[in-house]
Amino acid sequence: MLDETSTPLLFYSSPKLEERILNDQPVLQVNSITKRFPGVVANEDVSLALYPGEILALLGENGAGKSTLMNVIYGLYQPSEGEIFVKGQPVSMNSPRDAIALGIGMVHQHFQLVPVMTVAENIMLGSESVKNGLLDTRAVARRITELSERYNLAVDPYAVIEDLPVGVRQRVEIVKALYRNVDILILDEPTAVLTPQEIDGLFEVMNLLKSQGHSIIFITHKLKEVLRVADRIAVLRDGKLVGQTTPHDSTEAELAAMMVGREVILTVDKTAAHPGAAVLEIDGVAARDDLGQPALRGVSLAVHAGEIVGVAGVQGNGQTELVEVLTGLRHADGGHIRINGQELTNASPRQITDAGQMSHVPEDRHAYGMVASYDVAHNMVLNSYYRPPFARAGVINEPAIHQYATQLVAEFDVRTPSVDALAGSLSGGNQQKMVVAREFSRPLKLLVVAQPTRGIDVGSIEFIHNQIVSKRDEGVAVLVVSSELDEIMALSDRIAVMYKGEIIDIVPRSQATREGLGLLMAGVKD
Amino acid sequence: MEGWKGASVNQLVWKRTQLISIVVIALLLLMAILVNTTALRQQTWLRVLFGISALNFMLRASVPLILGALSGILCERSGIINIGIEGMMLAGAFGAFFFKVQTNSWPLLASLMVGVLAALLVGGLMGFLHALFSIRYRMDQIISGTVIIVLATGITSYLFDRDAVAQGKFGEIRIPLLADIPVIGNVLFNNPPITYLALILVVVLHVAIFYTRWGLRTRAVGEHPSAADTVGINVNRFRYLNTTLGGMLAGLAGGFLVLEAVGQFQEGMTAGRGFIALAAMIFGNWNPFGALAAALLFGYTQALQNELLLAGVTTIPRQFVSMLPYVVTIVAVAGFVGRVRPPAAEGKVYETEAH
Numbered sequence: 050m051l052d053e054t055s056t057p058l059l060f061y062s063s064p065k066l067e068e069r070i071l072n073d074q075p076v077l078q079v080n081s082i083t084k085r086f087p088g089v090v091a092n093e094d095v096s097l098a099l100y101p102g103e104i105l106a107l108l109g110e111n112g113a114g115k116s117t118l119m120n121v122i123y124g125l126y127q128p129s130e131g132e133i134f135v136k137g138q139p140v141s142m143n144s145p146r147d148a149i150a151l152g153i154g155m156v157h158q159h160f161q162l163v164p165v166m167t168v169a170e171n172i173m174l175g176s177e178s179v180k181n182g183l184l185d186t187r188a189v190a191r192r193i194t195e196l197s198e199r200y201n202l203a204v205d206p207y208a209v210i211e212d213l214p215v216g217v218r219q220r221v222e223i224v225k226a227l228y229r230n231v232d233i234l235i236l237d238e239p240t241a242v243l244t245p246q247e248i249d250g251l252f253e254v255m256n257l258l259k260s261q262g263h264s265i266i267f268i269t270h271k272l273k274e275v276l277r278v279a280d281r282i283a284v285l286r287d288g289k290l291v292g293q294t295t296p297h298d299s300t301e302a303e304l305a306a307m308m309v310g311r312e313v314i315l316t317v318d319k320t321a322a323h324p325g326a327a328v329l330e331i332d333g334v335a336a337r338d339d340l341g342q343p344a345l346r347g348v349s350l351a352v353h354a355g356e357i358v359g360v361a362g363v364q365g366n367g368q369t370e371l372v373e374v375l376t377g378l379r380h381a382d383g384g385h386i387r388i389n390g391q392e393l394t395n396a397s398p399r400q401i402t403d404a405g406q407m408s409h410v411p412e413d414r415h416a417y418g419m420v421a422s423y424d425v426a427h428n429m430v431l432n433s434y435y436r437p438p439f440a441r442a443g444v445i446n447e448p449a450i451h452q453y454a455t456q457l458v459a460e461f462d463v464r465t466p467s468v469d470a471l472a473g474s475l476s477g478g479n480q481q482k483m484v485v486a487r488e489f490s491r492p493l494k495l496l497v498v499a500q501p502t503r504g505i506d507v508g509s510i511e512f513i514h515n516q517i518v519s520k521r522d523e524g525v526a527v528l529v530v531s532s533e534l535d536e537i538m539a540l541s542d543r544i545a546v547m548y549k550g551e552i553i554d555i556v557p558r559s560q561a562t563r564e565g566l567g568l569l570m571a572g573v574k575d
Numbered sequence: 576m577e578g579w580k581g582a583s584v585n586q587l588v589w590k591r592t593q594l595i596s597i598v599v600i601a602l603l604l605l606m607a608i609l610v611n612t613t614a615l616r617q618q619t620w621l622r623v624l625f626g627i628s629a630l631n632f633m634l635r636a637s638v639p640l641i642l643g644a645l646s647g648i649l650c651e652r653s654g655i656i657n658i659g660i661e662g663m664m665l666a667g668a669f670g671a672f673f674f675k676v677q678t679n680s681w682p683l684l685a686s687l688m689v690g691v692l693a694a695l696l697v698g699g700l701m702g703f704l705h706a707l708f709s710i711r712y713r714m715d716q717i718i719s720g721t722v723i724i725v726l727a728t729g730i731t732s733y734l735f736d737r738d739a740v741a742q743g744k745f746g747e748i749r750i751p752l753l754a755d756i757p758v759i760g761n762v763l764f765n766n767p768p769i770t771y772l773a774l775i776l777v778v779v780l781h782v783a784i785f786y787t788r789w790g791l792r793t794r795a796v797g798e799h800p801s802a803a804d805t806v807g808i809n810v811n812r813f814r815y816l817n818t819t820l821g822g823m824l825a826g827l828a829g830g831f832l833v834l835e836a837v838g839q840f841q842e843g844m845t846a847g848r849g850f851i852a853l854a855a856m857i858f859g860n861w862n863p864f865g866a867l868a869a870a871l872l873f874g875y876t877q878a879l880q881n882e883l884l885l886a887g888v889t890t891i892p893r894q895f896v897s898m899l900p901y902v903v904t905i906v907a908v909a910g911f912v913g914r915v916r917p918p919a920a921e922g923k924v925y926e927t928e929a930h
Contacts, residue, residue: 125805146807161802163795164919174795175806177788184786225806 073100074137076264077122077153077233082131084117091117093288095131099233104255104265106279108272110308110506111477114288115268116158119235122266123155124148135233146175154226155235160218162225164211168204169193172225196227200257215363216247223254234258235266240274244363245534245567252278270308272301273535286310309507319518322542325354328495328526329375334384334394336374344370346550347384352495357517357527359541360552361534363570367550368530369412372499375528376409377401378417388495402432405495408488410481412499412530418484421473425465426454428472429487461486462512478509485513489520496520499530514540534566548572592860592914596868604759611758623882630762632881634770635836637874639664639845641773642828643852644859644866645780649821650702651861652784653814654797654920655709656716659723660825661849663701667826669731670697671833672840675741683743690741690834691769691827698826699819701727706818710811713924724849732842744838745769769831774867776824781863793817797918800925810925825849851900854908860915872907876900 075098084092092114099105109115120126122133124142133140135151142148145155162171169189178185190206197204202220210218219239226234236255240248255265255278269275275282276296283293284307292307305313329352338344344367352358362368373379375386377398386394388405401407411417419428430439430450438449454468463482465475472480481501489496498517502510517540521527531537537544538561545555546569554569568574603625609615610625623629643660650657674693678686701723708719745767754764784790793813795803800810828848833840851873858872859865880899883889889896 123805144807145805149807155805157805161799161805163799163802165798165916166791166794170791171802174791174803175808177791179788182787183782184788184791 078134080132082128085129095290103280106267106275106282109285113285149229152231153233154231156222158238162210169206215242237268244570272304317514317539322356324356327351330387332385335382352526355524356542359537359544360530361537362547364532366547407495410498419472424469426468429454457486478505493525496527623886629878629882632878633875636877637870638773639828639848640852640870644855646821646824647856650818652797653793653817655818656922659720662724662727663698663822663825664829664849665845666701666727667694667698667829668833671830676739679742694826694830695823699823702819702822706815745835767835769835777863777867854904876903
C-alpha cells in the first residue's frame with residue numbers, strides 16, 4: 050500500500066529500506082491525500098510514510114504542493130480526501146493544536162516568533178506554565194536551558210527575539226517545537242536564510258535529534274542538502290508524488306529530473322570573461338535602512354563591461370539597500386556612483402535608466418517588478434510606455450504595445466494564454482521571465498539583477514541564467530545580487546561578499562570556495 | 576517590565592522616558608508637599624500650580640482619561656485600533672444615566688450600582704459592535720471607530736430626555752489612616768469609588784498584560800497573529816474578547832462622568848475626552864503605567880486651566896487658557912510619535928490559513 054506512486058522513477062532500491070518497510074511501523078502515514086482549492090488541485094493522491102528516527106526529505110519546486118501537504122499534516126488545512134495515521138491511529142486534525150497534541154511540530158519558513166517578546170515568552174506561547182495565576186517564566190527558562198543542553202541548541206531564554214540573528218531565531222523555533230514534546234518535526238525550507246556554516250550546525254542538530262528518536266521531514270528544493278542529510282527522499286511535482294529514493298541511490302541530476310520532469314542542466318555553460326572598461330563605479334557609498342540605521346558603510350565596487358560581479362551575503366547585510374541606491378530608489382548619504390563615467394549619485398530612477406542605460410530586475414517582483422493587476426502587454430512596457438512608438442503626444446498606442454509584447458513573450462518563452470492575461474495570474478517563473486524580457490530588451494550597458502531566481506522553477510532558472518550570461522557576452526556589465534550561494538558561484542566572474550553594510554572582500558571566481566565564502570559571509574576574514 | 580527586557584534602541588529611548596517621567600512626578604509631589612505644608616502657600620502662583628485643589632482636580636480630570644486609555648490598550652494590544660473610545664464613553668455615560676433615572680426610587684447605592692452595570696454593558700456592546708465590524712465584516716478599523724462615535728452621538732442625543740433628572744451621585748470614601756497623611760492622603764485616599772477603581776485597574780492590567788497567560792496571548796495576537804495561530808491560539812476570539820472588555824472600560828469612563836463627576840447626562844458630555852485618552856494611550860506607549868502618567872499630565876493641564884481662570888492671576892484671554900489641555904496633548908503626542916511603538920499587527924485583518 051505504500052507504493053502508490055504514479056511514476057516510480059526510482060523506488061526503494063536499498064535493501065535496508067526494504068527491511069525497514071517490512072518491519073517498522075511508521076510514526077506518520079498519509080494515505081491518498083488530495084487537497085483541492087477552488088480551481089486548483091494542490092495535492093493529488095499523495096501517500097507517504099515517515100519512520101521513527103529518520104530524516105525524510107520532501108523535495109519539489111515552488112508550487113509543487115510541499116507546503117500544502119505539510120499544512121495538511123500540521124492541521125492548518127483539512128484534506129479533501131484521504132486519511133492520516135499517527136502511530137498507527139487514524140486522526141483528524143482541525144488546528145495546529147491537534148497536531149501538537151499528536152506530537153507533530155513545525156518550523157515554518159517564515160519564523161513564527163513575536164519580535165518584541167523574549168525567547169521564553171515565545172516558546173511558552175500557547176503552552177504556558179502558570180503558577181498562582183501568573184506565568185511561571187522561571188520554570189519555562191529552566192526547561193529551555195535543559196532542552197538547549199540536550200540538543201546542543203544554545204539559546205538565552207531572556208533574550209528578546211528582535212535582537213537575535215536569524216540563525217539563533219531558527220534555534221528558538223526548534224526549541225519551541227521540542228518544548229511541546231513533539232517527536233515528529235517538520236522543517237520548512239530551514240536552510241534558506243542560513244550561511245553555509247550555520248547550515249552545517251543545523252544538520253548536526255538534525256542528526257542529533259534523529260539519534261534521539263525524533264523523525265524529521267525536511268522540506269527543500271536544494272539538491273546538495275538533500276543528498277547530504279536525508280535518509281530517504283520523496284519528490285513532489287505538480288501536487289503528485291513522483292517518486293521516492295535514497296541519497297545512496299540517486300544523483301543531483303536524477304533528482305533534478307524528477308523534480309522538473311525532464312533533463313535539466315544544472316551548471317551554467319559559460320566561457321571566460323573578457324572584461325572591458327569600468328561601466329559602474331561605486332565609490333564609498335553610505336546609506337541608511339528604512340529604520341534610519343546605517344545599512345551601507347562606505348561600499349566601493351567597480352563592474353566592468355563584459356563581466357558578471359556577484360554580490361553574496363546573508364540576507365540583511367545591505368544588499369537590498371545597495372541595489373536601491375544604485376537604481377535611484379534610496380537616497381545615498383555619501384559617496385559617488387558613476388555609470389559610464391557619468392555622475393549619477395542620487396539621480397532619479399528614470400535618469401539612471403535612460404542616461405546610464407541601466408536595467409534593473411528587482412528582488413521583489415511583486416512590489417517593484419510588475420503590476421499584478423495589469424495585463425502582460427502593459428507590464429512589458431512599464432519602462433518605455435512614454436516614448437514612441439508606444440506613446441505619441443501623450444496618447445498610448447495599444448496596437449504597438451500589443452505587437453511588441455507578443456514578440457517578447459515568444460522570444461523569452463513566457464508561458465501565458467495571451468498577452469491580455471493578467472500578470473498576477475502567471476506562475477512565479479513566468480512572471481520573472483516577463484520582467485526579464487522587459488528589462489533585457491532595451492539598449493543596455495549595465496544590468497543590475499537582484500535575486501533573479503527567487504521562488505521560481507528550475508526550468509525558468511536555467512533560462513534566466515543563460516540570458517544573463519548572454520548579456521555579459523554582448524559586453525554588458527552585470528551585477529548579480531543573490532542570497533543563493535550556488536547561484537552566485539554559477540554565474541559570477543568575480544564575487545563580492547557583503548557583511549554588515551561593507552564589502553568585506555572581493556574574490557575572483559577561480560579562487561572562491563563555498564567554505565571560504567561562507568566564512569566571509571559570517572564576517573570572518575583572515 | 577517583562578516585555579521590555581533586552582536592549583534595542585527603541586527600548587533604551589523608552590527606558591529613558593520612563594526615568595524622566597518618574598523624576599518629574601517625584602518633583603511635582605515634592606513641590607506639592609512643600610507648598611501645602613509651609614508658608615509657600617501664601618504665593619498665589621505656587622498655590623495655582625501645586626495647591627491641593629489643583630491636585631484634586633488633576634486626579635478627577637484624569638479618571639476618564641485613565642479608563643479610556645486602558646480601554647484603548649486592551650483593544651490595541653490585541654491588534655484592533657480603537658479610535659471609537661469617545662463614542663463608547665458617551666454611550667456608557669448615557670446608559671448609566673438612563674438606568675440611574677429609571678431606578679431613582681431605589682436606595683441610592685443600588686441605583687448607582689445599576690448605573691455602573693449599565694455603563695459597562697452599553698460600553699461592552701459598543702466594543703463588541705466595533706469588533707464585529709472590524710473582524711467579521713473586515714471594515715477598516717478607523718472607519719469602524721468613526722462609525723461608533725457617530726452612532727453614539729446620534730443615538731444618545733435622540734434618546735436623551737431633557738427633563739429627566741438623576742438623583743444623587745457617588746460620594747467620597749475616606750480610607751482610614753491613609754487619608755490622614757498630609758497632602759497625599761487628601762488627594763489619593765479621599766475619593767469616590769470609580770476613581771479608586773481606575774487606579775486599581777492600572778495595576779491589575781499591568782500585571783494581567785505582562786504576567787498572565789491571557790496577557791501573553793493578547794500581546795502575541797496583536798504583534799504577530801500567525802505566530803499565535805500556529806501554536807493553536809484563536810486569534811479572532813481574543814480580539815472579540817479584548818475589544819468587548821475595552822468597550823466596557825470606556826463605558827465605565829462614561830459612567831464616571833455621570834455617576835461620580837457631574838451627576839447628570841449632557842449631550843456630547845465626553846467633549847473629546849475619548850480622543851485625549853487615545854493620546855494618553857499613545858503617549859504612554861500602550862502600557863498601563865505609561866497611560867496613567869500621560870493621563871495625569873493631561874489631567875493636570877485641565878486642572879491648571881481651571882485654577883488659572885479661578886484665581887484670575889493672568890491677563891491672557893480665557894479662550895487661550897482653555898486651549899491649554901488640547902495644545903499640551905498635541906505637543907506631547909507629536910513629540911513622541913516615532914519613539915513609541917504600536918503593536919505591529921494593529922489594524923490588520925487576520926485571516927486564518929485554515930480551509
